[in-house]
Amino acid sequence: MLSSDHDDLRLLRESARTLFERAGGSGRARKLRDAGGTWDPEMVRELAEAGVLGVTVPEVNGGLGIGLAAGGVIAEEVGRVIAPEPVVMTIGLSLGLLRRLCPDHPTMEQLIGGDTVLALAWQERGAGGAPGDAACRYADGKLTGSKAWVVGAAGSHGFLVVAQGAEGPVLALTEATAKGCSVDKRVQADGSSMGELSFSGTPAEELARGTVVKDALTEAISDTTALAAAELVGLSDRAFEITLDYIKTREQFDKPIGSFQVIQHRAVDLNVMLEVAQAGVREVLAQMDCETDPRVRTQLASRAKARAVTATKKITRDAVQLHGAVGYTDEFDIGLYLNRALVLSAWLGDDVYHRRMWFKAREQEGAA
């Protein structure tokens, strides 16, 4: 398995970095945001051609089958250029679910090939909150009810919906343009949007049913949580680089501000925080590749997200402070990183939430 192989991961990192830099780096994120806040479908296809989307899908199902640690490498590179493409969402959620539940379904190939993007609608306002708890109903090939916090709803071709069927949870697939399906967009800090979906007798295809849906959902969410942590690590890495460049060149009192000790010490603290986060998150991803117990995997993912959010919050906010007034302008890229960090931090649970989950799991393990 690739995840333990140092050199292969390095090569993967280099090729992903080149691909994103060639496409325009973080400048591309700004353009897309200004153009309306979705991603570039061409870029999705280009990433697919490089094998990126199928990184964790087994080879027999058309992917690369090289594990979550490799997925983390890609996620870090996505984070570095704050690419709006639904990479982590596709690897972790849509393909994460389908490869576990229905690996032979034709949609798999379209997802891996970047021809289709599917957003996962699993949460509901007021529902229990556990994966698989749903009031939205699925019966006779139709969905009725509503789903909340659907990331990527705006640019997706369709939705994977976790609903309540006659005999427990169902995973259903519906098209974005299907009858009776409406999307209420909530604009996010980075210009992307999250969707509130409502269905009334919307035609949908059942992909899987029963407790397997719940189990696969738990696993897919753990994977995605850890991958989102890696995306945050990449984001922080680049935000720190930008800030370091800035304090080396910005002069006040006839000196670069980076020559002042108070600035230097703050920069060091951010650097230390970044290195700890990078080491912690990479270790988690490698361990998740070897771990089969879903409870342990969920706890590991919580550790990663708690660490990544703590670090990113501190790094992006201090980065703005170290930029001074220009840090508060839209013109400077550092603000794009802060805004993207806000969105990624809130997605699938922030640091406080995941510390609570991690601690709870630790207590349960101790009691067992």
Added chain:
Amino acid sequence: MADWNTMSDAEFRKEVRRFFETEYPEELCHLPHRPKFAEIEHWHRKLHAKGWVAPAWPAEYGGMGLNAAKLLIFYEEQQRWGVNRGRDMGVQMVGPLIIKFGTQQQKDYWLPRILSCEDIWCQGYSESGAGSDLASLRTRAGIDGDEFVINGQKIWTTMAHDATHIFMLVRTGPGAPKKQQGISFLLAPMDQPGVDVRPIRTLAGENEFCEVFFDNARTPCENLVGELNKGWTMAKALLSFERIFIGSPSLAQNALGQLESFARCRGAFDDPVFCDRFAQAALDVEDHAALYARFADQLKRGETLGADVSMLKIWVTECFQRITELMIEAAGPDGGTISPLQIGNVSVDVLASFYKARPTTIYGGSNEIQRNILSKAVLGLPG
């Protein structure tokens, strides 16, 4: 003698662990204070008989000859079991310097005496005007016939009141263009009229370190190690391994374990605020261990560590302090009590760990100095 380096890591760890667990006296585990030699002499004899006093020294000088990977394991196991490092200044500091820069005669004379603890060493580096800015040191040594004559004073000299010898950095070439030049590395006996040792009482109420005054103290010229006026570079050359060791996770890990058992007895985990802070500390320790493993892997691959290794020390010492502060919070009204608290079958000396954590951000290059180093050597910040 066994070639430890050919053993697998797991096998070696098992062997070291077995020895510590069966041979190290339980009442000396995790000693809250630095012991005088008499207190640990019995253990030192066992270690000496086993040939394990100097794990890092080459076998030809009576050491274990461990490579970096094995050495880390040795220290990890030592800290895990709470084995006191003993009076190891000789083994850790003087010995390696003599091995690297000393004459054959110096090696033959001093090294066996270090191993047997016939000589017990203390380190004379810091002065009241030369702490973080060590190169400003002013204690001077002039040559008189075949002896150096030493005048000045050293401070923060750990356990000087229980040492027979001192190794020191002294100024032998005053007026050199840079303050790092003109410094030499000298060995001197403590038991002589010109040396006066005054213990300093610490916040914890212990006499751990001392002031040492030199008033025409003497040491033979043959006790100069390395070249005259080249002591600074020599002393610095030895710090590379020290820097990962000082950033190892053990101290924080042990404190966390102690905090957890104590907090359970106190019912502190019923408080969600405490739970979050505990989780924060526990995750700080886990993720630090991941970073530590990255540096340790570098050593195991035979690479030299860069200046960035200092970040381990910054993170872990500050984390260690937070953990011991949480311990005080969990103690509530007992948070100011100096003696061990007995709760159920757990005995915890709350303040002992708090005090133990305080100097960790000061010694070995204060954390502020470490930040200066990182900002220049790693981040490339100017000035």
